[in-house]
Structure formats: structure tokens, C-alpha cells
Amino acid sequence: MATEAVGEETGKLFDFKPMDQFILEPLFGDGAVSLFTISNATLWLVLTVVAVAALMVLGTSRRAIVPSRIQSVAELAYGFIYKMVEDVTGKDGIAYFPYIFTLFMFIVFANFLALIPMSFSTTSQFAVTILLAMGVFLTVTILGFVKNGAAFLGLFWVKSAPLPLRPVLAIIEVISYFVRPVSHSIRLAGNIMAGHAVIKVFAGFAALAVISPLSVLAVTAIYGLEVLVAFIQAYVFTILTCVYLRDALHPSH
Amino acid sequence: MEGDLAHIGAGLAAIGSGAAAIGVGNVAGNFLAGALRNPSAAASQTATLFIGIAFAEALGIFAFLVALLLMFAV
Numbered sequence: 001m002a003t004e005a006v007g008e009e010t011g012k013l014f015d016f017k018p019m020d021q022f023i024l025e026p027l028f029g030d031g032a033v034s035l036f037t038i039s040n041a042t043l044w045l046v047l048t049v050v051a052v053a054a055l056m057v058l059g060t061s062r063r064a065i066v067p068s069r070i071q072s073v074a075e076l077a078y079g080f081i082y083k084m085v086e087d088v089t090g091k092d093g094i095a096y097f098p099y100i101f102t103l104f105m106f107i108v109f110a111n112f113l114a115l116i117p118m119s120f121s122t123t124s125q126f127a128v129t130i131l132l133a134m135g136v137f138l139t140v141t142i143l144g145f146v147k148n149g150a151a152f153l154g155l156f157w158v159k160s161a162p163l164p165l166r167p168v169l170a171i172i173e174v175i176s177y178f179v180r181p182v183s184h185s186i187r188l189a190g191n192i193m194a195g196h197a198v199i200k201v202f203a204g205f206a207a208l209a210v211i212s213p214l215s216v217l218a219v220t221a222i223y224g225l226e227v228l229v230a231f232i233q234a235y236v237f238t239i240l241t242c243v244y245l246r247d248a249l250h251p252s253h
Numbered sequence: 254m255e256g257d258l259a260h261i262g263a264g265l266a267a268i269g270s271g272a273a274a275i276g277v278g279n280v281a282g283n284f285l286a287g288a289l290r291n292p293s294a295a296a297s298q299t300a301t302l303f304i305g306i307a308f309a310e311a312l313g314i315f316a317f318l319v320a321l322l323l324m325f326a327v
Binding site: 087232236243 | 304
């Protein structure tokens with residue numbers, strides 16, 4: 001993905017290259033991007049980790065009774081995810097709170113950093129989101145078998161359904177279980193990629209002087225929407241992780 | 254105009270986004286209808302709302318995936 005540019009035709013009224021922003025480029029020198037090349041994606045992934053670490057370390061270093069602004073943000077994020085894990089997964093899901101909180105902070109910061117103009121949107125890369133989603137999928141599956149043993153397979157055997165229906169439902173449940181990492185990862189990458197491409201397309205309309213004020217307005221509006229989407233997609237990714245975790249801990253529907 | 258059948262297919266797959274829009278709108282609209290009848294219970298159900306939206310959206314995302322595959326992989 002993102003190795004081909006679309007809109008190669010030049011000499012047209014609108015010369016869009018909305019997908020060019022997702023191209024991986026080496027940071028130092030030029031040449032092909034291989035497995036260990038330090039690319040622009042690497043830079044922004046590192047910046048994401050640094051930003052998350054900075055917020056949480058600075059935010060929790062003082063531990064004042066009257067919190068500073070940065071401490072308030074850190075506490076707010078912690079409390080928000082803690083409550084989500086408790087509500088969705090239940091009391092025994094709290095043990096996995098650090099993993100879920102890490103996921104949320106990483107994704108939300110990656111999404112917000114991607115909204116800085118000229119930055120690189122790491123979560124628009126399928127490689128990044130598939131890694132995150134496969135991590136969740138494997139964790140949840142292994143956890144389910146470790147915690148419940150063979151009883152974890154009861155997740156696919158719907159007890160509340162009539163007996164003749166159960167084999168059919170089992171097939172559907174198995175398929176939907178294995179589709180989870182696909183939809184989990186593509187949802188995040190797809191939303192971020194589509195949003196950024198839309199911003200670029202509307203920015204391209206500014207090339208025509210007559211509609212350029214409209215273009216600026218549209219870019220502003222869509223940018224506002226993208227700020228919302230950046231948060232909501234991180235929220236959705238996290239809450240689905242919680243749901244999958246609940247299924248693993250309590251497989252009997 | 255240029256392009257081939259794969260591009261037409263990608264455009265057709267984009268119809269799936271509209272179908273996902275109907276689904277997401279249905280979920281959110283019904284949530285709002287319920288929430289206005291009983292606002293005190295609405296706050297506890299926002300998580301369910303987002304899960305519902307996510308599931309409705311997943312199939313639209315598959316349409317997007319098909320479009321991407323047709324554009325770049327075929």
C-alpha cells in the first residue's frame with residue numbers, strides 16, 4: 001500500500017495526489033524502504049511514544065493535591081479508560097488495564113500527531129494497525145484458553161439458541177471470530193486514511209481561485225471532524241478490545 | 254477518461270460506504286430516540302452505542318477494503 005501515487009495525469013485542472021502523503025520514505029538518504037530502514041513512519045512512531053511517555057511521566061511526577069494542567073489531563077485519561085475497562089470487561093478485567101491503557105494512549109496520540117500539517121499519519125498504515133489488532137487477537141485468544149481451558153470453545157456454541165440452530169450459529173460465530181482482527185485493524189487505518197485523503201482532496205480545490213475560499217472553509221470543517229474522528233477511532237479500538245477481553249474471560253454468553 | 258474495469262469495480266464498492274452510512278445513522282438515530290425518552294439511562298449506554306456503530310461500520314470498511322484492493326492490488 002501507498003507505494004503508488006494516484007492522479008499521475010498532469011495538465012489537468014486539478015492535479016490531485018491525495019494518497020502521496022501515505023508514502024513511506026527513508027529519513028536519511030534515499031533508496032528503497034526495507035525492514036530496518038528508518039523511515040518517516042519510524043520517526044512519527046517514536047514521537048508518539050515520546051509524547052505518551054512525556055504526558056504520563058510529567059503528569060504523574062508531582063502528584064499534587066491541586067493538579068496542574070498536565071496532571072489533570074493524565075488523570076482524566078487514566079480515569080476514563082479505567083472506568084471503560086471496569087464497565088465493559090468487569091472487575092476481573094482490571095488486571096489487563098495497563099495493556100488497554102497503553103493501546104488507547106498510543107492510538108490517540110498517533111491520531112492527533114497525524115493531524116499536525118506535514119506530519120506522517122502512522123495509524124493510516126495497515127502494517128501498524130494490523131500489528132496492534134493481531135496483538136489484541138492473539139492476547140485474547142491465548143488468554144481465553146489459559147483462563148477457561150476448553151470451555152473457551154463455548155463462545156462458539158450458543159447455549160441460548162435451539163439445538164438444531166447451534167451448529168449453524170457455531171459456523172457463523174467462528175467466522176465472525178476470525179474476522180475480528182481484520183475489521184479491528186482496517187477500521188482504524190481506513191478511517192484515518194480516508195479522512196486525511198479527503199482533507200488533501202479539498203485542499204486541492206484551492207488551486208482554482210474561484211472556489212478557493214470554499215475550499216479553505218471545507219478544509220477547516222473537515223479538519224474539525226477529523227479531530228473528532230481521531231479520538232472516536234481510538235475510543236472504538238479500545239472499547240472493542242475490552243469487549244473481546246470480556247468474551248475471553250466469560251465465554252459463556 | 255481513462256481507467257479500467259478494476260476502477261469501475263472500486264467505484265461500485267464505494268456504494269458500500271453509503272450502505273454503512275445508513276446502518277450507522279440507524280444505530281445513532283435509534284439511540285437518540287431512546288435517549289430522549291429516558292435521558293437518565295442514556296449515559297450508561299454510550300459504550301453500547303459505540304460498539305453498535307463500530308459493528309455497523311465494519312461492513313462499510315470491508316467495502317472500502319475491496320475498493321483499495323481493486324485500486325492497488327489488482
